[in-house]
Amino acid sequence: MEYKSYCTSFGEPYLEIASLVNGQSVRYALNEQGKYEAEVRVTIQAFQGDSLINKLDYILGSEQFKDSIVATKPDFGDIQNLQLPNGEYLLQFSVQDINSTAKPNYYADVAVMNYPHNDISISDISLYKNISKEPKGDIFDKYGFSLDPLFYGYVPETMYTLPFSCEIYNTDKLVGNEQITVKSYITCFETNMMPYPQAIYVTRTNAKPVVVTLGEIGIFKLPSGNYNLIVDVLSKDSVLLATNSYFFQRSNPKLTLTLEDINLVDIGNTFVNQFKDTAQLLEYVRFLYPISTPIEKDFFIFRMKLIPMESLQKFFYAFWIKRDPVNPEKAWEAYLEKIKYVDREFGCKLKQGYRTDRGRVYLQYGPPNSIIDSPYDSHSYPYEVWHYYYCADQANVQFIFWNRDLVSNDYELLHSDKRGEFQDPFWQIKVTQRKTPNYNFDVREPEDYFGGNPKDDWFMRR
Numbered sequence: 276m277e278y279k280s281y282c283t284s285f286g287e288p289y290l291e292i293a294s295l296v297n298g299q300s301v302r303y304a305l306n307e308q309g310k311y312e313a314e315v316r317v318t319i320q321a322f323q324g325d326s327l328i329n330k331l332d333y334i335l336g337s338e339q340f341k342d343s344i345v346a347t348k349p350d351f352g353d354i355q356n357l358q359l360p361n362g363e364y365l366l367q368f369s370v371q372d373i374n375s376t377a378k379p380n381y382y383a384d385v386a387v388m389n390y391p392h393n394d395i396s397i398s399d400i401s402l403y404k405n406i407s408k409e410p411k412g413d414i415f416d417k418y419g420f421s422l423d424p425l426f427y428g429y430v431p432e433t434m435y436t437l438p439f440s441c442e443i444y445n446t447d448k449l450v451g452n453e454q455i456t457v458k459s460y461i462t463c464f465e466t467n468m469m470p471y472p473q474a475i476y477v478t479r480t481n482a483k484p485v486v487v488t489l490g491e492i493g494i495f496k497l498p499s500g501n502y503n504l505i506v507d508v509l510s511k512d513s514v515l516l517a518t519n520s521y522f523f524q525r526s527n528p529k530l531t532l533t534l535e536d537i538n539l540v541d542i543g544n545t546f547v548n549q550f551k552d553t554a555q556l557l558e559y560v561r562f563l564y565p566i567s568t569p570i571e572k573d574f575f576i577f578r579m580k581l582i583p584m585e586s587l588q589k590f591f592y593a594f595w596i597k598r599d600p601v602n603p604e605k606a607w608e609a610y611l612e613k614i615k616y617v618d619r620e621f622g623c624k625l626k627q628g629y630r631t632d633r634g635r636v637y638l639q640y641g642p643p644n645s646i647i648d649s650p651y652d653s654h655s656y657p658y659e660v661w662h663y664y665y666c667a668d669q670a671n672v673q674f675i676f677w678n679r680d681l682v683s684n685d686y687e688l689l690h691s692d693k694r695g696e697f698q699d700p701f702w703q704i705k706v707t708q709r710k711t712p713n714y715n716f717d718v719r720e721p722e723d724y725f726g727g728n729p730k731d732d733w734f735m736r737r
């Protein structure tokens with residue numbers, strides 16, 4: 276499923292929900308016409324508190340076959356709209372194979388609709404596998420094009436361009452008949468810096484009630500990693516009027532950082548020249564691991580001990596000049612203070628603070644908004660639940676760390692609902708196995724007990 280928020284020309288917000296079912300993953304049964312057909316029931320409910328605001332309930336039907344064992348069963352899907360006024364909603368999804376005895380799949384998410392009538396706003400950003408100027412006459416035709424959606428925000432190495440679209444509302448109400456500039460560009464998720472100057476797409480158009488932006492950005496040289504696609508709306512005087520972003524992941528394993536790339540960096544009269552001890556500089560470089568991009572991690576894991584001192588200095592300087600072009604030394608010093616802090620708070624005899632899971636999360640995402648510390652639960656291993664109102668690009672995120680050895684200060688990450696972090700569906704069972712081991716893999720939640728419960732602590736901030 277892919278769901279994006281939009282707004283009509285009359286100022287009515289809605290969710291556009293695209294559903295695509297793998298034709299090989301469902302069961303086919305005889306229908307009234309004597310043919311084999313798969314059917315999937317989709318139910319989507321939008322709640323505010325305990326109030327149901329709106330819902331969709333519909334059936335997705337597959338292509339029909341005379342034979343149930345046909346080799347190729349194509350995917351099938353649909354696009355539905357769910358109208359919702361401005362506000363924040365809890366979305367509850369239920370997807371059930373009607374011809375199967377299996378239980379429905381459930382999923383929940385949060386949606387925010389924010390389209391003011393008298394201010395500029397931008398719809399959600401959609402990514403595509405490709406854009407064709409010839410409409411196919413199917414559900415993925417839009418804006419006069421055939422748009423093949425890219426589900427999950429995952430961009431494989433086979434894609435050399437990144438097609439995208441979004442809608443911009445009410446520019447005419449703010450700037451009249453003047454032109455606006457729509458600037459779309461890619462930034463590294465960890466650094467907020469552009470990976471290279473060509474990762475940008477700029478268009479100029481007249482202001483109007485709805486401006487559709489449909490473009491492509493070249494990503495052939497975009498390395499593997501986490502990124503944001505950002506869309507800015509600018510006035511003719513380059514004043515930022517509105518902005519929106521979309522998180523995606525890129526896989527491009529053949530593109531690597533080389534020693535030749537590093538040696539092009541100029542470090543004359545820079546702060547890295549004060550580093551003369553190779554062992555000390557190597558340790559400083561290791562400090563960078565929690566906030567490094569995947570391509571940077573790959574470089575210093577496999578090459579760092581083998582390169583000469585000057586190349587090590589160049590790597591270190593290039594790292595910080597990307598993050599703060601104005602004052603890279605100040606950025607490094609501020610980060611070093613965080614390293615010292617996590618060493619005091621999370622370090623232990625066998626492991627420095629930045630090497631621990633809590634230290635890494637703190638350095639990568641910053642301090643949590645709240646921490647629930649439970650060192651003396653009667654049935655559980657000592658654990659901590661960290662909660663973030665906003666964690667990078669995701670709202671309402673939690674991490675749970677546990678201490679299995681009961682002695683050291685080294686709490687390991689057990690589970691998180693942050694995208695890209697380690698997730699364990701059996702975390703509730705594992706953390707409560709201190710006194711009552713459970714070997715039944717069908718059980719994911721422990722029985723309630725007096726004196727505490729990690730489940731309550733996890734859901735408290737929800």
